[in-house]
Amino acid sequence: MLKAIWDNIKGLYSLVVGLSITGRYLLSPVETIHYPRQVVDDEILASFRGPIQLTLGKKDPAQTRCVSCQMCVKACPGHCLKVTKGEAKAPVAWTYDFSYCCLCGACVESCPTGALEFSHKVYLVTVSREELIFDLLADLKKRAATRAEAPTPTGSAATGSASIAASAGSAAPAPPAAGTAAAAAQPSPKPAQA
């Protein structure tokens, strides 16, 4: 009985501990990023899993590694991928309907040649569904062209984070013009920062 009472009184101390924790949080700076005015660093975006994209080719970056085996098409639970085989193995058309994609990663996992990866497009905005159907081959060509213009010293590292999405860079943290679908749908990728 006495022990129970004493335990209860000791329990009051935990209330003080809780108050001190929230009090400390109250005084420490906020952690959230206030989006239109601030954007997160590119480093953090490197782990963001955005809509999928084709990886840059090994020899010619504009040449996809895809061999049109249709493994990703079969693996996709949302039926968002469409790969049209050309004369050779290389695909002639590669469309990706992001509006059905659940970002599960089954396509990335299933690809035998490593031709798919997640992009880091975090500022993707469109005004209609149709704009979410991407032509990934054109996107790949564009990224390869931008990369050729400004080659980075570490070529291999560039593959992973070459296309940090949209126009958000740590050097110029100007937010992307929200609502301009064009900026998001056809991103103007910039090379990875060293």
Added chain:
Amino acid sequence: MDLSLAIFVQIIVAALLVIGLMVGNAVVMVYMERKVAGFIQRRPGPYEVGPWGTLQALCDSMKLLAKQLYRPGNVDIILYYLAPILAFFPVLLLFLPIPFGPYLTALNVNEGIILILAFAGLGVLSNLLAGWSSNNKYSLLGAARAVSQTVAYEIPMILALLAVVFQCGSMDLKNVTEQQGAWPWEWNVLTQPLAFFIYVVSLVGETNRAPFDLPEAESELAAGFHTEYSGMGFALFFLSEYANMLLVSLVAAVFFLGGYKGPVADGFWWIFIKAYAIMFFLVWIRWTFPRVRFDQLLNINWKWLLPLSLLNLWLTAIIVKLLI
């Protein structure tokens, strides 16, 4: 005749001022609540409307005013509309005996605390009516909880205040203030620390705020007794809830923290600073502690607060008797 007319005018003016105070208090408190909640969770809180989001609460109240008054089917119409009004108007009366400054009292009553405690009980009646007339089981459960909780927590609250009344030998709020000094070591909180603690705990229970917000526990009861209210009906409950909070904080400031007295110059600013400090504390504990279970809530009251407040009262009585 002239005298009674003067008092009548005085009360009308005071009532208008108090309505202004209630509305202003709700706006300030909503803003403070959301900002403090934000900072405790390390986010900025309201930010977009006005500088630092200061106009957010005003816009919200505009929205509430403009909303449709929707009445669900099968409600008891008279009681349904009576309840929010009944929640609002008694609170109005409760502010009248509070001494905001040395000469700033709407109604000089020499037993002010009795008036406050008596009419504070009406608030729970409006909760009960709202819950009963809404024809909704969540509302009814919320109302039942509100009644058992408020009735229970009123007892230690009264006993804690009674200890101070014993010590000061007066029920007049002004007199109680006058017996305390300007500096913190001359306040009643030093002579009655246990009573102050009991009072603060039971005022959380009395105003139905987290961690004792069981009558409107969102995760269990939708919104408790005001589930079925929209627009102004809801706004009136909301207003009176915050006004109740301000009222109990003001009473705490008067009884334990020296009321309008303070260093440098006495005046209404001190009582408001003290009351808002207590309200800030209430907001702080709301965002710190999880909601208690109902049996825990009643256990805290009947097994701890009530015996402790009785003990405190006895001790006070004995000491007062010995010293005088």
